[in-house]
Amino acid sequence: MDYNFKDIERRWQQWWREQQTYRVEVDASRPKFYVLDMFPYPSGAGLHVGHPLGYIASDIYSRYKRLNGFNVLHPMGYDAFGLPAEQYAIQTGQHPAITTERNIARYREQLDKIGFCYDWNREIRTCDPDYYRWTQWAFVQMFESYFDTKLQKAQPIAALVQHLAQHGTNNLNAACTEPLCFSAADWNGWNEAQQQQTLLNYRLAYLADVMVNWCPALGTVLANDEVKEGLSVRGGHPVEQRKMRQWCLRISAYAERLLADLEPLEWSDSMKEMQRNWIGRSEGAEVQFEVEGMADKLTVFTTRPDTIFGVTFMVLAPESDLVDLVTTPEQKAAMDDYRTAARRKTERERMAESRRATGCFTGRYAINPFNQQRIPIWVSEYVLSGYGTGAIMAVPAHDSRDFVFAKTFNLPIIQTVIKPGEQPTDTATWTESYDSKDGIIINSPLIDGLNIKQAISQMCAEVEKRGIGRRQVNYRLRDAIFSRQRYWGEPFPIYYKDGLPYPIADNQLPLQLPSISSFKPTEQGEPPLARAEQWHTPEGHPYELSTMPGFAGSSAYYLRYMDPHNSQALVGAEANAYWQNVDLYIGGTEHAVGHLIYSRFWNKFLFDMGKVCQNEPFRRLVNQGMIQGRSNFVYRIKGTNTFVSNGLKDQHDVTPIHVDVNIVENDVLDTEAFRRWMPDYANAEFILEDGRYICGHAVEKMSKSMWNVVNPDDIVERYGADTLRMYEMFLGPLEQSKPWDTKGIDGVHKFLRKFWRLFHDAQNQLAISDEQPTPQELKTLHRTIKKVSDDIERFSFNTCVSAFMICANELTDLRCNKRAVLEPLTVLLSPYAPHIAEELWHLLGHNASVCDAKWPVANESLMADNTFTCAVSFNGKTRFTIELPLNTPANEVEQMVLNNEQTSKYTEGKQIKRIIVVPNKIVNVVVS
């Protein structure tokens, strides 16, 4: 009998539940620490071993912080609204709430087995009306707000109404959908409907006709981050562009703050960079061009005003309203054809031919304000209507897209920039444009000879001086489209009167999701909620039919955990003041530009409203890598039912077949299990090598179809939760993607058994001595304390596991069973292996949980040897080592090296030029 993990784990999990060991409350006497995992979507497939990786890391850190005296908030919940449950409902008629409930129960069961220290009293589910009430509430708050661009913060819409009533749009600093211009008299003369319509132009949550990503297969609109390469992220269905009336969040108003506030966050560089790219700030100028024969001017946005003398044509986006205005009657027919064709293309088709230029001439010319050249105005889909002004000045010599277009349509190319130190060349011979921002301006009267940076700055000044434009900063970040034509999401707290939206009063929230008979869209193509009976206010005003997107419920969930049962507020002021924001957030990179941008925006809005005390939600972010699957293959000889072992497969014509990794151990196939695995293989024959069938292997995504899914329950069953936890950490650096490979888990399991044996004699009886530890033992102990503490602090969980192993090996060699050594080590181990630590802690005679112990402190003076191994190098090559007393002065080290008999071997016949002594480390002798 020895380490009985099954018994231990069952017992202590139950005890923790009974004792409410992990319950936390606001406690002003202790410092707080908030550790958060990205909550999961409870899918039907359950957890595989990849999912808990981040949870284990955060659990270790939580426990570590708690042992260091922090009051740690470490909650868990479920992101429970979502497409899969709805799709399943459409197929089976099963209500998504039931599927979701079942999946959550399964998740909980799996999570519980791993021994996490979550405070389950704080569990939240985004589909719970008590929760989504606050999602709806936040939406109403946004509806009732606008963004003051001067103050750079959200303000109540009432302040805007007052301004409009007094001054109209004069001196108005409000982020808007499109710039409007009207007087106070206009405003005051409008009726309710006109005023409400106008306010939608300013609200932070607003309704507008926008181009959206429409996914016909899913029957819904998708956000930009839900689309990848023209296909929906969920399901991979084609997505097309369509103009629809949708709810939007004016997240673009926050672009500058979202960008600037990124700086001090402790996030990885790549994560910050992804956010910066997504926000996409670019500085440049808006410049007006006169159009021949028209009063209206054409405004373009450019980051390269220095190249304005190289403009040879202009381009409008096909969707731009200006196209109709500009196109001449002769060109109208051709233009209509072109625009229709462009509109019909899906995003994917446009991308597929991204390198080929398409376009249509409008028939009209603009005038270059700097040299009065006539320049043709074209329309092409490579210009986007949603960015800048939807129109560009094209400089084919210095922009690769313009270059391709000019080549295709045979338009002139004028060079205005040369590479430093080079001469201008004939642009007709060019095969690509010179886009670099390193160069000298030529052919440009005002700025010849300047470098690009100077030229840009000078041209901006010139444009402003002449009154034909101004400096301008643009962002790529678009407003978030917030409507989904689906059932399984938060209903909008909105009803319509005379076709205009109004919010539902606070005290009427939550507006609960009604039950409906079928989850499909209606025959008329309306969202599923159109099937709901009584889906209107008591006065008979209809409710909004779409629901909120997935990111709605996850945008403020971290706030709700602080105060999950508060019925008066999303989070009470007291709880918020104590918990502040998330100190450590762990999750995958896949949320880099979705959830993490939306949450930051949502939090900033609530901060502006004075509802939360922190400007940023997540102080420190750590991204765990993906755990990939390690697939195994068997090789069937073609046309037979005979399988040949990996090493011999080259001698036959074989088909590799994925085989369930659960019937393979260390790449050796359990041939009997294989015969039972599928009826087809019942009579399988094997060609073995060394009496075994060896499988091939490959690293692939962990998925059912690859037969490489490893279930954590199976691992827990076989090795215990503590082994699973330690092994997941031992696998490699947290942030790195790595394949799961069950072989190797033995090493960790052996360590835990070894650790157990330190406390027990050969008969598995507790055998702890109260003797004083020897200096050797103290050295091992204190080195381990130091190493483990440091490693947890810097998230090096894999090397930390190694430190435990080294420690156990050393103590086993020393036959150390002393309480003074083992007791602190048990505390040290408890974040990683809480069950065994709890067991040993109680065996040591404690009644309270090991969670409430104190983290030991390393005593540096007990750690050190009094000698060190000094490496002696000659010209950088280490030749031998010598033992020296610690802190030997450099000159003495030098002498000892010179006097050493081995030294002469390397210095014979050579001249010693220099000796470099690195204290307590190495000596390098430089010889000629």
Add this chain to the structure above:
RNA sequence: GCCCUGGUGGUGGAAUGGUAGACACGCCGGACUUAAAAUCCUGUGGCCCUUGGGCCGUGCGGGUUCAAGUCCCGCCCGGGGUACCA
């Protein structure tokens, strides 16, 4: 294309500019055992070599340095993000 990352034994991976390969898996050999399991011990980057040892080694090519896996420059390859953003 652009922006991030990473490239070290058979494998996962260690290594504040200072003895490359810690720790673990696997493998080889051994002990205990009737046997197995479990446990323990020894060896294990490559190439020479009789022992002592020698030479070569961190994707490739240069450089800085007494000293480079680590820093700099130029390539090659993998992973992630993003894509007509003017």
